[in-house]
Amino acid sequence: MGTSIPTASGELPVIGHGVQLARRRTEFLASLTEIGEIVEINMVGMPAYVLTDPDLIWRVLVSESHNYVRGRMFDKMTEVLGNGLATISGKAHRDTRRILQPTFHRQQVAAYGPIMSSTAADVAESWQAGRAIEVDDAMNDLTARVVNGILFASDLGAAAADAIQRRLPVVMKGMLTRTLIPGAWQRLPLPANTRYRKAIDQMDSAIDEAITAYRSARADHSDMLTTLLALRDEAGKPMPDQWIHDQVITVAVGGIETTSAALSWCLHYIGTRPDVEEQLHRELDTVLGDRPVELMHVMALKYVGRVVQEVLRMHAVAVFMRRTLGPTQLGAYELPPNAEIIVSPYTMHRNARWFPEPARFDPDRWSRPETQNLPKGAFIPFSAGHSKCIADNFAVLEITLALAEICRRWRLRPVPGQSVREITTGATRPDRLTMIPEARSRASV
Template sequence: MTNQASIPRAPGSFPLIGHAPSLLRSPLSFLSSLASHGTLVRVQIGPMTALVVCDAQLTRQVLLDDKVFDKGGLLYDRVREGFGNGLALCPHSSHRRQRRLIQPVFNRESLARYADTMTEMIYSTINGWVDGQTIDVLAEMQEVTARTIVASILGQTFTENELSAMLRDFGTLSRGSYRRMFLPPSMAKLPTPGNRSYRAARARLRQTLTAAILTRRSGGTTYKDLLGALLEASPEGERLTDDEVVDQAMIFFFAGMESTAATLAWSLHLIATQPDVEVALHREVDAVLAGAPATVSFLADLAYTRKIITETLRFYPPGSLFTRVTTAQTDLGGYEIGVGTTIICSPYLMHHQPTNFSAPYVFDPSRWNETPRTEAERASFIPFGGGPRKCIGDNFGMMQAVLALAAIASRWKLTPVPGAKVRAGVRTVVNPQGLLMTAASRCAHDGSSN
């Protein structure tokens, strides 16, 4: 094995701060450029060195061996500060217990129950749109996904003001978690306006969710949802504490809301740039739904709609990067990697390499036609991660995204507002900033029966 000191270093490093400016200002282009330098590339973030994995098979090795490549490092250490130590963030030592506890909440029977709630929340939002209205697409999609998570996963009703406050606070944590990756711990503790806002948002969210838990505990009723399962769980003879339950609720609310909302918003943006894709989508939803609401009974027949969501996840995966930290000396790509090394894997980088996907910067849902997938495609398509730590809510998110896109496309045609500049927002989830679109009723404009 070769010592990791011989791993090529990414260009563009600055004294003291390293590659932090590139990761803050243009993370997607910076990450996708690294594969030209090697299968593993060193980047400098302040005084710390991290290794970026630029090869599909090495990424797969990292994902499969979650004991050696444990959750930790820059991203997860900072995200834990905001969201706690729930299933998506906890280290290997507590992951298996948490996974066994929560898995039944996402089984087939549970997903079928959630589908009706999804449909209700989707239509409660899009039925309020007005022909010719300019909408902030990301905000509208966050409204849909937040309401769905609250109703189906947390089983709790919040007022309009409470829900709006929660959305703002989760946004503050999402932006803050990513930016704090590049700050020395001492700076993260200073009483700056950003740090104060971050801590206040975290405190308000935990207070709101703790109040919901206390209401449940005092009610004495058993609920078949995530919160109910967590409150009833007694692993190893002990009940989860309220703080542990809040940790789970925090990360599931955030992941379920932000990731799916970003995917839906990006899909609507990308569809609008491809008239042939939009025509094919409208043709499918008109034929399948035939004027009926998008429900789980139509899911299997919405094949093209699903391909659009899948291609959106390839083109703009919700997470631009994730980090791991090595717990033992290991070999990665022929290099000797020491204990405590931070490893960075990037779904965006994997999804945009020509060796993994042909024409990677072309949005093409037809690439997901029912044909055998290549080994490179299977190994490199990781929008939900992979291995033992693959997102437990992947099927929940896919179902919600497909139903929402079908519902929107059956009733509305969205066109970009002239002059609007859409850019990828720098936060824990990659989402489209400035995505303003005009909603035109398909029923009013093209005679659709929907």
Template sequence: MTASRKTPGTSPTQHPDASASAARPRRPGPPALPFIGHAWPLMRSPLRFVSALASYGDVVPVRLGPLPVQAVTHPDLVHQVLVTQARHFVRGRLFEKAGQIGGEQGLVVTSGTTHLEDRRALQPHFRREHITGFAEGIRQATEEVTAHWKPGQTVHVDRTATEIALSSLVRSLLGDRPSKELAGVFHQHLPTLSQGLMTRAVLPEWCARLPLPANRTFQRAIGTTRAAVEDAITACRRPGTDETGLLGMLTAQRDDNGRPWTDTKIRDHVLHLALAGVETTGATLAWTFHELGRNPDIADRLRDEVDHTLDGAPATPENITALPYTGRVITETLRRYAMWLAMRRTTVPVTLGEHALPAGTEVVYSAYALHHDPRWFPHPYRFDPDRWLPETARALPKGAYIPFGSGVHKCIGDSLALMEITIALATVCRHWHLTPLPGRPVREVARADVHPDHLPMTATPRRPRRKEEP
């Protein structure tokens, strides 16, 4: 199945440029302004800013407002931060901000023993044998969201994709009792929370305290979203309620003394899953439709594969295992539109290559920048699923392709996300052609993930071909 396929391109063969600090001239970091540091270019064109940092060296000093951070740009060193030296790092400022939104006990903010224990408790519920139970809900969510499309209609694929991701997550959380209220609250407020999170990480602390409408909207969004999740927990704890969803699993969880997890802890975990899992999956799905729309040859190959393999049947966890080309399209989308900023902080003095970082140093890495480094990905802005063919994929250094991160904090929802995207994609492609609207260029916007600023496309119905048809 696509969901469980091995990350391609990470063969152990050493890439010629793979060792960090390989005789490249080091330049001073990019020029910073007083007080706000690099906040201005980071707010104006963040993707260009982070992608340019590798030209200054493997570890580059940057200032997020008043906060000095070290940007790690070489895959080898990123791998050290995330995997081999991970025990010397905790979450950094960005993730602490996530704590202000989703609470302090969710996986996205915790580190060390607390993180490890909770991760061990949650991990089994994200394994293949468990998540396949969510597949039918994902397919239904996709059918429902696209059911009202009319031939020739302009559909806003960015919103549709987020709705599919949202509705799928709510179904996975609540099992057979999907709640329209919770979905509605997530739908209304998650984009505000996600955008606010990045703004708060980049701007000085005092900006968040100004009595501005944006700050008030943000605070309201936190309050309403927390209350909606608390209501869902109360409903789930009622005797006789179905416990097939992730929320049922969380309410059944016990600590070492046999006591049930508190409502606050469960609420934090749910909010963190929603914050980490909806916009990311929605954006990846939207970008996939965008790339298929502007690459008709790739779209034809993908549709042929889906038609031939599914042969008129709906997408299931079993039949999507035989969609290798679709898998490569998704792998390439995840490369092209990866998360643009993540953080860590050193807890002890750490040496990265030839750089000595004292304890307490904030460190950032950008999967987006790594995935657009031409040393590892020639013509990085070209969308080319065949770069992932086993015979053409170049040997990549560890840490060069990390759409889901790596190490102890690697995305817990990676398999779920891949299954979800594959099922949603196959379900839509069976019945619809989506073509871009001429003269409406689509821009990449850096929120917590990289989103299309808008994605209007024309929906034209199609009939899936069966195997026996020519």
């Protein structure tokens, strides 16, 4: 007999913990740490097990990962991502990851640096001193332009880039809600459902058209779509169009909202914490002087790195899931076959045992001993194991370059009286973040 698993309180008949998952998702998940290292919740009629202990998380993601496949969340994502890298399991995942890995190799990612910094420069250039900007929209625009620029350097991909830029936010909003709150409502002809379906269809057909146009042009556009079209399987055959389609949409879904959320939070904290802003500006002035940021500066931007790390801790992805294959022993607990497991980086990163004063934004914790010896599984912004984010280096490089380029030019001031609300879609992002740019010169520091 395994140790019994506690259940979260506040469960209602029929809907279980549906209200908490819909309205107070991150607070609810973070509160489970108090109850146990594994806690059962009711996802509207479906039991799921939330892990709050780093050792259990490490077993599921890394050392005992052979006992699990992707869970319900990924089944739902298949509607959008098809057989993209982020949704498949087992051999199909291993093969696809091996084929795609070189596209995200450190050296290849370094080659994306110029697009990342020039896009940030363009976005920062478009602002005017004193004229308020919606930072969350601006950062979404920036990261969508980076991902689109890397995917499609040719005009043949312009319509696909446009569809991704405009339709993806609608899709991201619908996807997590559909995962956590199952039900027949998803098939009803409600305006939200119609919008969601239409947005997926528009992205799908624009990406298919780009693939067809690239195949006929047979040119090297020095972009990711050209690389994907040139890939071969084990038998030396080109990858099918649908496979390429699914990887393109996976990169867009995985790479735009996550990085824009992190960038927005960085700008929020820099703008509201004079101590953080001062240290950051001092470093930018020392490392960059009056020059635009380039790849060669990144290693020296140590404080910027700590700011990014702290945002990845505080506003991590709310959930991703796994499912047991058969009856499974997880530490002291016995899980039934097909049990849905929730890993919540957000919950883990808000645990005071590993991160004292977890609600405090404190970039310097990353230069103190307390974070040097964290247990494996305690800090997992990009997950861990064979499905760890394939683009973790890409994301950190993009955020670092964009922050440096924006903050060397502007101080972004919060609008007085604005309170910033955190919402979770694919990422955990600020709902609305309005800030006012003030021009900055080195002399003003």
